[in-house]
Structures are given as structure tokens and as C-alpha cells.
Amino acid sequence: MLDNEDFVLDTSPRELTQNPLRKIWLPCKNGHILQRRVCMTNCPTLIVTVGLPARGKTYISKKLTRYLNWIGVPTKEFNVGEYRRECVKIYKSFEFFRPDNEEGLKIRRQCAMSALNDVRQYLSVEGGQVAVFDATNTTRERRGTIVKFADQNGFKVFFVESQCEDPDVVAQNIVQVKLGNPDYIHCNTEEAIEDFMKRIKCYESSYQPMDETLDRDLSYIKIMDVGRRYLVNRVLDHVQSRIVYYLMNIHITPRSIYLCRHGESDLNIKGRIGGDSGLSARGKEFARNLRKFLQEQNIKDLKVWTSQMKRTIQTAESLEVPYEQWKSLNEIDAGVCEEMMYEEIQENFPLEFAMRDQDKYRYRYPKGESYEDLVQRLEPVIMELERQENVLVVCHQAVMRCLLAYFLDKSAKELPYLKCPLHTVLKLTPLAYGCKVESVCLNVEAVNTHRDRPENVNVQRSTEDALQTVPAHF
Amino acid sequence: MALTADGSEQKELTQTPLLKIWVPWMGCNLNRRRGSSVPQFCNSPTMIVMVGLPARGKTYISKKLTRYLNWIGVPTKMFNVGQYRREAVKIYKNFEFFKQDNEEAMNIRKACAAAALKDVTAYFTKEQGQVAVFDATNTTCERRAIILNFAKEKGYKVFFVESICEDPEIIAENIKQVKFGSPDYVDRDIEEAMEDFVQRIECYRASYTSIDDDKDRKLSYIKIFDVGSRYLVNQVQDHIQSRIVYYLMNIHVTPRSIYLTRHGESELNLLGRIGGDSGLSPRGQKYANALAIFIKSQNIKDLKVWTSHMKRTIQTAEALGVQYEQWKALNEIDAGVCEELTYEEIQRDFPSEFALRDQDKYRYRYPKGESYEDMVHRLEPVIMELERQENVLVICHQAIMRCLLAYFLDKPGDELPYLRCPLHTTLKLTPVAYGCKVEPFFLNIEAVNTHRERPVK
Secondary structure: OOOHHHOOOOOOOOEEEEOOOOOOEEEEEOOEEOOOOOOOOOOOEEEEEEOOOOOOHHHHHHHHHHHHHHOOOOEEEEEHHHHHHHHOOOOOOHHHHOOOOHHHHHHHHHHHHHHHHHHHHHHHHOOOOEEEEEOOOOOHHHHHHHHHHHHHHOOEEEEEEEEOOOHHHHHHHHHHHHOOOHHHOOOOHHHHHHHHHHHHHHHHOOOOOOOOOOOOOOOEEEEEOOOOEEEEEOOOOHHHHHHHHHHOOOOOOOOOEEEEEOOOEHHHHOOEOOOOOOEOHHHHHHHHHHHHHHHHHOOOOOEEEEOOOHHHHHHHHOOOOOEEEOHHHOOOOOHHHOOOEHHHHHHHOHHHHHHHHHOOOOOOOOOOOOHHHHHHHHHHHHHHHHHOOOEEEEEOHHHHHHHHHHHHOOOOOOHHHOOOOOOEEEEEEEEOOEEEEEEEEOOOOOOOOOOOOOOOOOOOOOHHHHOOOOOOOO | OEEOOOOOEEOOEEEOOOOOOEEEOOOOOHHHOOEEOOOOOOOOOEEEEEEOOOOOOHHHHHHHHHHHHHHOOOOEEEEEHHHHHHHHOOOOOOHHHHOOOOHHHHHHHHHHHHHHHHHHHHHHHHOOOOEEEEEOOOOOHHHHHHHHHHHHHHOOEEEEEEEEOOOHHHHHHHHHHHHOOOHHHOOOOHHHHHHHHHHHHHHHHOOOOOOOOOOOOOOOEEEEEHHHOEEEEEOOOOHHHHHHHHHHOOOOOOOOOEEEEEOOOEHHHHOOEOOOOOOEOHHHHHHHHHHHHHHHHHOOOOOEEEEOOOHHHHHHHHOOOOOOEEOHHHOOOOOHHHOOOEHHHHHHHOHHHHHHHHHOOOOOOOOOOOOHHHHHHHHHHHHHHHHHOOOEEEEEOHHHHHHHHHHHHOOOOOOHHHOOOOOOEEEEEEEEOOEEEEEEEEOOOOOOOOOOOOOOO
């Protein structure tokens, strides 16, 4: 925050220099880059889940963590149940959770404290911005302890409560994620379900849901019946607003998302990047095979999305179904390197080529974009994908890597090297806490466009070293 | 047309010259185009129905929402039943008109609501509208049922927005801000107007039934409590409703000002060249210093400063000597192949492009570049964050500033690209009543003129 006293008139304005990798303009003096006054989201945020067992708290925690990390907000989840499993190696039965089990209560309290300590470490020391504290937190007392902890450490608190009384949803939940849980590895299905239902009962009597009146000064969202209804109270800042928007757009209706690239293009064959060329003969064949594949899949109400580039649209046209063009799905803009071969980039811009290999995620082409920029422009696509059900996205290599990284929780370091070959469709189906991936190669030959990170990324490297991993082309 | 291996015709793609959208060449039969490049916000038309006692901000929300939806490209129109009433009953006497037992008035009011609904139908069927905001109290189950039946018959979706507030200060402020200036109270002094209006509210109160969270659980609605302190959201059906909820949850009524300015004059500006990433000219640097002095003199509390990622806006911000945040989304329009050319060179090298741009400057996309329409799309997160924030200074570029200004001043697509945003002038925007007050500050540093008028047909 600035007072007017902060407005020091600089008669000799600071020089600006452009960071060669990210192409960001930064102030510098005598050649040294000055510490950029970065605008961070003030204080770290602690997201606290609330709810009876089998209400989707861990599902929400993991999904939210994945989303926030993908959009660039360092986030980590802390599941108290896992701390408990560390502490009590063997789970015997629901009796552990009985409200009159003094020893059990003591252990559980210790686990919560231990988790909070790790939260403090993550947010205050390790530079994390959001911590998701995943536990039942069903009593006002427990929540009060957490709020105090947050106040002491300068963290904002945002509660996410999930309330659901639909027995079918709860049962489905238990089947999907509890049966496979380490706690029930040695039980058969019936035993496990019976025990878990009794476990839930242990919490029910002391459950105090977030209250409109008693908790009116807290920031929270109450999710009712898996998203039919939401109560949102006192959203404090940008991050909380984004979290609310995200939580209000996700659903658990079974569906599949199909990701593929356009068919092989004329520029692909020549080993040239970017551009706006049409499909090669093999690319057209892929499009026809794609149509057959989709018909065989018998997908209900499939939506088809493309970019606004000729090659994805040509691919979609062969499907003979309505499709929607998204400019945000356009391939990464390679700026001055558009339509060049890697060999030409090495010849004309060897420094740029080396820097790209040094940090492919953050590297921005001159007058172009970076993967980091792509993620930002793809965020509305991801949001809409969350809202939708069955969708086929016909896009491009870099774009597909970004989308895949979101669904498979890949880090920024891994993202630019994910394998997304031409003529292969990935079918993603949400399963338990993650995503099942089925890779279908539609049996049409295509050039390989994947470039691995070469060993030598030094700007002084030889041409040979630089071109070590460039794929073959015509 | 080429034949494919199995003998079927493969339609070639052609790129539309103005929008640069790839479409299958179907001769003159463009109607059967399968691909849509317009975002599919909603299939059936949607009615947003306001609910709430008088002076709860319904019209404020209606107008703001309408402005936002139109700006993002969803054709939206507001239907204020009060206006229909003022048409029907030329002179407003007093609150007695609104008394529950005033049968004659009741009939008039019912007729006005019906007339408004009729116009809603016309808007959807004849004017290609997508969203209609039905602004009235709609405080009884009965009235809401009539609307629901109407919508069901026609196949329109309904989304209710209820504003609930019992804070007397907020209500009094509301009355002061917008009721005193209302045509109903034009000939009254403040005390009389206040007293009458309070009685008016009481007329509605007895029969007011809030949307029932249990009985109405199948309806789609949002309840806004105490100007945004709390929200209840029920059964969001589709994308547009989700966007509306997100928007409503981000707006606030805390007084504040937004300052919009372009970077100081740049080296390329001096050369008459568009785009690029050049630094400030000496006069541009002077402007940056003058801006610093001006901002200081404005005595602004907790000012946030935003720039683009381009050198000229950052250099301008540097002169302020304060923290600033760089947004790539605030970068100037990408002129593609025309980057760093003068208009004379564009005319010489790309005469047909130049002509197309003048035909429809809003939708025209530069080859390998962007259109104003594309920019609005990428500025939407900026607008959303501006709504969340309080005092902000945005240092940006000509086309960007036009887009942002069009949002605040409710300018349509065909006016937007011709809004005047000269160099070295800061615009101070302050929300007032239902709109925005604009104060221009020319900081007395000369600069080139970069404005191109709409050519005469």
C-alpha cells in the first residue's frame, strides 16, 4: 500500500532492461537488475475443508490444489487422515473415531497440530501461497483453533464446507475412494462399507455446520448437494474469488474429454513451426479415421472445439458435426521464429534457441509467447471444460501439453516436454481423485514433432549440440 | 473441389477477409456453416429477473450487468417496469399509487409488467437478443409465477437475482443517490421525497415474499445479502448464468476512482508507426514526470498501478516511483504483419486490408494479428479485477484504453474503435448513480495526435 510520501520524484529515471528469457522489462542500474517490486497476493491463504466423511473434501482439495498450481499459485494440500495413518500404522476399525475414545482423540489432535506445523513451514518458509487443510473440521472448536493459528501466523482463512445428505451420492463416494483406501485394504467390500458408515456416525452427533449467524464474520463457501446450491460468505480477495468461481463450475457427472492435435500439416512435414498451413494428405486421412473412431465411441452429446487455425478446422470439418472455434486454442505464437525450422532458428537466433532449452516453460519467443502465457490464455478453456461433459478438443502441440498438464497435474518443468504426438487421441476420464488416460493411435503415419531437452543448453554450445534432439523431417 | 480417397467431396477452406476466420467454401450458402467462431454462450434466450424491495440496488445491478454482458458480446437489454409505469401515468403524485388496496393502480402496474414482457419477446424474436434483464420488484410469489409461466411457454431460461438488505444506512444512501434525481421526485424537496419513498417501500413490505430456499429449490437464482457480504446461489444452469454469478460476486459499491491513461509519447509514435515496443520520447518522459506530480496531487488512498508488458508503459510507471503490476493482457493490439508500419505504408502494401479495416474496425483482424473484438476477450479478466479493486491507475495503450473506456461508458462495438484517447491525457472515472463520471486531465505536455477518424463513406 502506498502513502503519498512514497511518491519520490525520480529525476533520473531508472533504466529498463529486457530479461532475455522471459522478455520482461525490468529496471536496472549500472547493468544490475534491481529487485523488482513484485505485487504479490498480500498474505498466504489457508483453505480449510469442513464436512462429514465421504462428502468429497479430499476430491475438492486435490482438484483445487491442481488448478491453483496450474494457474501459477503455489499450493499444497495437507491431508490429516494421512498424518493419522503415519501415526497409527494399522487401522483396526471405526472404534478409533468414537467420540469417547480418549486415546484416539489425543492422537487425532496431535496429527492435526503436526499438519498445521507443516502448513506453517510451507506458507511462511517455503514460499507457498495457498495451503489446503483437508480434514473433517466438523466442530466449531476445531475451526476456532485453526483460525487462531492462522491469525498468529498472518494467514487468511477460507473455509470450504461440503454438505450432502443424498445417500446415493455418499454410497457412490465410498465405493469410488474409500474401498481402495489403505484403511480398508484387508477388508472385503461389505465389511468396509459397514465400518465406514459407522465411522461417519461417530462424527454426526458433534457436527456443527458453518452457521449463517454464528460464523458471519468468517470467509467461507458452503457447497450443498454436490453443487446444486452454494452459500458464499465474505470473499476477501482475488484468490478467494477465483476459488469460489472454480468450485462453482466443477461437477462430478461422469464424462470423457478427448484431446488430439490437428492432422499432420504441410508445415509439419517440412519441419517448420507455427504458421497457418493446411493438412497434408496423411493429415486428411487422420481426420477421416478420427471420424470413424468417434462414431465407434458412441459418445453422447459430444461437443467439438477447435482453434481458429486452418489445420484444426480442416480436421473438424471431416467429422461432419457442429464445432466451435476458440482463438484461445491457437498454437503458441513463435513471434520472429514463426514458420522457421529448428535449424534456421539455431542459425539466426542461437542465443534464443539456447535460452529456450534452459527454461522452456518461461521462455518467451521475441514478439511471441511463452508456455506460461499459454496457460494464462487457456484458463477460460479449462473453466469451460470443467462445466461441460463430453468434449473433443482438436488443438496443437504446445496447447495440448498445457491442457494435459492441467488434467494430469504435471509441473511447469515437465509440461513443455509432455509427449503429444500427431495422429494420437488421448481419452481422459476422471476416476477417483485423478484422471484415467487412454491413448489411441489412429494408425496413420506422421512426422515426429517432439524435441527433447538436449544435454547442452549452454549459450556457447556448438550447432551440433544444439540440434542434437531435433526430430527428422522432409 | 478435390475428391478424397473414398470419392466424397472434400470442401476447401477459405479465410474470411475481415475476421480472418477459416470457413468451408460453400459458394453462397454461408448459412449452413458448421463451425461457429462466436462463443456459444447460450442456446435459449435467458431472462434475468430482479427481485427485491425498492432501494435495494436492483436497477443499479440491472444496468451494470447489461453493460457488462453487452461488452463481452452477449446482446442484452434491460426492461425497467418503472419506466413503463411513468409512460402510462404521466404524473406521479405520491406513494398512495403503490398501496396494495389501490385497485386502479394495481391494474396499471400489471399492464405495465405485461407490456414489458411483450417487449422482451420482441427483443428475443425480432432483435436477436440473448439476454433480457427484467427490472422490477417482483416481490410476490404470484408475480414471479406469472413470469415463470411466460418464460416456460416461450422456451426462455429464467435466472432470478434477489437483493436483500436491511441496513438503514445503505438504503438511505441509495435513496439519496438515485431516487432524488428520479423523474418521480423532480418537483419535490429532499425531505418530502425521502418521506414519500420510505412510505413507498412500506407498501411493498407487507406482501414481500423472498424466494423460498425450500419451495423454490428448483429455480435458478442468486440472493445477494447486504450488498455482497453473503450470497446464496441455487441451480446454476449454464455458462452464461455462471458468468453472471461470478460478475455479481465481484462488483462492489465502495466509492473509488479508476484512472486511465496511455503511456507517454513513444519514439515510434513520433515516427507515425503503429505497434512495436519502443521507449519514451523526451516529451513522453516529461509526461511521465507530470503524471507523477498529478497523481500525488490527487491524494489517492491505496492506489494500485497497472501497466502492460511493453517498455513504454513500464517506463511511464517507473517515473511514479511506486509499486506497479505488469499485465500481458494490457498489451497493445497486435497488428500482425502491419506492426511498426506507418498508415501510408499499410495503404501502399496492404490496400485491401486497409479498406477492410475502415469497413468494420471493431471486427477487423490484422493478418496474423488481432481485432478489437479479440482484445475485449483478453481484457475481460482485467475488467473483472478492476471491479474487485478500489483505486487503480491503468497505464496502457490507445486500442486497449478504448476497450476499457467502452466498458465503463457503455459504448457499443461500432463506436469503440473511434473513442478519443489522446496521448498525455488522463481520464478519471468515478462511478456515480447508475453510470460513470469522466474527468479528463490534459497534463500540458505536447504530443503527436494518433487518432484516425472514421472515414466518411
